């Protein structure tokens with residue numbers, strides 16, 4: 066279409082073709098004549114007819130017509146379509162174009178805090194981030210997934226304070242102690258998980274306790290030996306536990322960055338901000354103005370140091386950007402963090418640009434996700450209203466899937482393995498199929514259903530293809546060119562959907578949108594099942610047809626496999 070517009074003297078960009086929104090009339094449409102009409106001061110229908118004339122003789126087109134006021138309707142012949150799909154099957158990644166200039170991208174998508182168990186709130190960033198990472202990698206970008214664990218600041222201060230109350234004689238609290246500290250931590254991971262919520266609650270009701278803990282952080286930040294040693298224990302004990310939990314979820318960080326890693330970049334960063342006149346003292350605190358003239362909403366200054374000299378969440382995030390620029394020089398940094406932090410990130414991003422921590426062209430992006438809620442639209446809780454551990458949520462959904470498989474003819478062991486895969490798919494698909502920014506309801510029944518827009522339905526469809534292929538025994542060589550036969554509506558529908566794969570990936574990459582992948586896989590599954598029900602694939606007598614159908618199913622299966630890999634879940638061989 067681009068060529069046709071150019072041949073008629075119009076700009077190539079008008080030759081954009083999209084999937085038709087009237088599939089009853091045609092498969093594709095081009096609205097370029099409508100847009101070009103303004104620039105060239107001609108009636109759209111005139112332009113459309115010129116373009117049609119330029120397309121005369123193209124055998125690939127079964128329908129090519131202009132309709133008032135100037136749309137161009139297009140359909141391709143089923144032979145062309147089939148040839149196209151068969152060719153896709155021979156291409157690496159089905160012909161998805163690789164990035165011409167691969168970018169280095171850091172994705173910050175963990176954000177769990179040490180000394181606190183992973184709770185359901187940590188699922189969304191882990192799941193969305195993992196998927197965005199894999200989508201970008203699919204087109205050749207160099208992506209670094211960073212856990213960015215919270216191991217600095219308030220929680221640590223609270224734990225130190227509470228430990229001091231409980232075990233005041235520990236050597237870590239003796240300021241005069243100069244010897245080595247014990248190798249064994251003075252707590253277990255479950256003790257640690259109990260201490261933090263207790264201390265957090267206590268501090269809200271007791272000012273002196275809160276003050277004590279504030280002092281502890283400050284002393285930790287200033288490098289007090291005993292506190293540093295305690296902090297290292299806290300780190301080691303809970304890191305191990307966090308790694309186990311992320312691993313269970315299938316989240317694979319490339320680096321286990323921590324807030325504390327950035328602390329060493331703070332002094333120079335602050336000195337630069339002061340020397341260059343960006344940071345100034347306001348009411349005792351060090352701040353950078355980030356207001357812009359065009360702002361319509363309140364934009365408070367970005368605070369770098371509190372009046373007592375303590376650093377903040379902001380300071381750490383800015384220093385982490387310094388660290389990332391130094392180590393990786395990324396083209397983009399993407400943060401997968403709760404959308405309630407969007408004002409915060411706007412301040413940080415502006416501050417980083419203004420103070421030249423990043424280059425003018427470095428992209429800083431916040432993907433602010435919504436809340437996963439219970440059916441009452443409130444954040445998801447346990448039955449007694451407590452915060453639910455992520456491991457508990459995973460166990461529940463796996464158990465649910467497992468119960469549906471009770472009557473299957475398989476060993477218990479196999480059922481367990483399959484339930485784990487399907488359960489994780491249910492959970493992840495349930496999350497990723499929504500636009501990230503939206504809140505959604507955690508609906509165990511719906512998510513685990515083997516029908517409808519769910520992860521298990523996608524897997525079920527893959528298993529169906531696998532079982533058809535298995536029934537066939539040795540598979541014929543892939544068909545290389547379209548056979549000469551009449552294709553039914555279901556077959557054409559499946560071919561059209563497969564043909565859209567590269568376009569879908571391009572959009573998912575551009576919009577950093579895993580839900581586009583989900584939507585596509587759902588449509589592909591519907592098309593595969595429609596095709597399956599309309600045809601007797603295994604028993605088809607016509608060799609040409611049978612061979613082509615098998616090839617198409619194999620291509621669909623391979624696309625599913627790449628698709629679910631982008632969503633970070635796996636398919637069993639049966640279920």
Ligand code: ARG
Pocket residue numbers: 173175176177178213214215382400402
């Ligand atoms: N640890 C933080 C929290 O629990 C989330 C960190 C998100 N990432 C970041 N770079 N600020 O709220």
